[in-house]
Amino acid sequence: MYDNIIKTYEFEHIKNKIKTINVTTDKRDLFLHIKLNPEKECCPFCNIANYVINEYVKSKITHSITITRKTYIIFYRRRYKCKTCNKTFYENDPFTDHKFRLSKLTIMNILDYLKDFNHSFTSAARYFNTSVNTVINLFDHYVKAERNKLPKVLCIDEVHIKSNIKYPYACILFDFHKSKIVDVLKTRRKEYLIRYFERFSISELDNVEYVVMDLWAPYKDVVRRFMPKAKIVADAFNVVTNINRILDKKRIQVMNYYLKLENENLNYSNDFGYLLKKFSWMIRHNKKNIKGRYLWIYKYKFSVYSMDLLEHLLSSNKELKEIYDLKHIYQDFNSYSNIETAEETLLDLIDRFRNHNIVEIREYGKTLNRWKKEIINSFTKYDGVRYSNGRLESTNRNIKTIIRNAFGVTNFERFRARVMYSINKNVSLNLRK
Ligand SMILES: [Zn+2]
Missing domain, CATH: 1.10.10 (Arc Repressor Mutant, subunit A)
Structure with a gap:
């Protein structure tokens, strides 16, 4: 006789247990007053089924299946008194789970x-x-987020979580082929990584064939120690980022030099400071991508052809131009080499960089030399796609959304569970049977 109510409030799974449901409302809320059919139960203390109903105890349970109105179950729960041992006990509660005053459906x-x-x-x-x-x-x-098995191609990357000063970077382990998170670690620090990988079995570690990483020496040390059979791949994007950083540092240096000149000397008519600031992106972007546009220069109220402006910007400083050209040489190597040709070109580049007159470029050359094997490995392809951390990018963006929505990370374990649960979506739940 309560079929409609049972359907509307989604009690079909316990339909046969329900004896009565009465719906009442007040100004804001809706109440479902429910009594169940009595079931034969044994006293949990003496295990004998010989009892009387002592009273009905009302229990209020949030049942949020509709958002238009707050809905509560008022469960009139029988409290029995055992005639054998005199103790009291409750009838079974099919609505809630664990200690929460929420219906299972709401949970x-x-x-x-x-x-x-x-x-x-x-x-x-x-x-x-x-x-x-x-x-x-x-x-x-x-939600109990267990780590996943180590994959054949493992990507390691970090994500900045900020609020925790001691460990500002969490470390993400990622399955390249499945595009799923393997685990989230508190920090990318070496001692921690060692303690983490010590817990793995040799056979699981040996199963990893490739590990993709940024040019971060602790990752390399740890992987070599625990996964000696795996080939290490330097993430190509990260290698380019490193030279971009050198370029941008130089741009800022030149810009500040000219800005200072302009401030000190009113008659100074060179506008490099202004232009290097306003058009910093022209230096950062690849030359190919800025071709063929006209750019409006607000201060002068006229527009210029992009390549002319670029040339003008680079004429501000000889070293800036040199670093800019070297970056493009490296980028071309990265874009157009393959696993067969990479080594020869890379060794030439390393030689050229290591003997350069600019100290930052010499340092970069040393870095390339330390990672040359791993850079060459980065030309390994699977289904036409190079092994890289590129697939992690969108995952990292989503992790940042989680951090932002939570106003930072206050509890790392919960953050880890949330990331794995909401990004992998296949985390099993800790449900009572
Ligand atoms: Zn008893």
């Missing part, structure tokens, strides 16, 4: 909602009519 809805990395604990609490603490507690209770 499943909240957990499902949190699978989207854009959704925060705070918005879940608002949406499902409960407190942020309850959402956090149930998340901690149900």
Whole structure:
């Protein structure tokens, strides 16, 4: 006789247990008053089924299946008195799980909602009519993010989590082929990584064939020690980033030099300071991508052809131009080499960089030399795609969304579980049977 109510409020799975449901409302909320059919139960103390109903105890359970109105189950729960041992006990509760005053359905809805990395604990609490603490507690209770097995191609990268000063970078282990997170580690520091990998079996470690990483020496040391059979791949994007950093540092240096001149001398008419600031991106971007455009220079109220402006910017300083050209030489090597030709070209480049007159370029040459084997490995292809950390980029963006929505990382274990749960989406839940 309660078929409609049972359907509307999603009690179909316990339909046969329900004796009565009465719906009442007040101005804001809706209440489902429920009594269950009595079931034969044994006293949990003496295990004998010989009892009487002592009383009905009302228990209020949040049942957020609709967002238009706060809904509660008022469960009239029988409290029995055992005639054999005189102790009292409750009838079974099919609505809630563990200690939460939320219906199982509400809990499943909240957990499902949190699978989207854009959704925060705070918005879940608002949406499902409960407190942020309850959402956090149930998340901690149900989500146990176990690490995944080490893959054949393992990517290692870091993500800046900021709020934790002692460990500003968390370390992400990622499965290249499956595009799934393997694990999230508290820090990328060497001692920690050693303690982490010590717990793995030799056979699991030996299963890893390639490890992709930034030019971060501790990663290399640790991988060599624990995965001696794996080939190390230097992430090509990171190698280019390193020379871009040198270039940008030089640009800032030149820019500041000219800005200072302009400030000190009113008659100074050279505008390199202004232009290097306004058009810094022209130096950073690849030459190919800035061709064939006209750019409006606000200060002069006229537009110039992009390549003319670029040439003008680079004429501000001889070293700036040299670093700019070397960067493009390296980028061309990176774009157009293959696993067969890479070594010869790279060795030439290293030679050229290491004997350069600019100290930063000499340092860069040394770095390339230390990582030459790994850079050559980066031309290894699978299905036409080079091994790299590129697939991790969108994952890292999503992790940053989680951090932003949570206003930082306060509890690392919870953050780790959240990342694995909301990004991998296949984390199993810790459900009572
Ligand atoms: Zn008893």
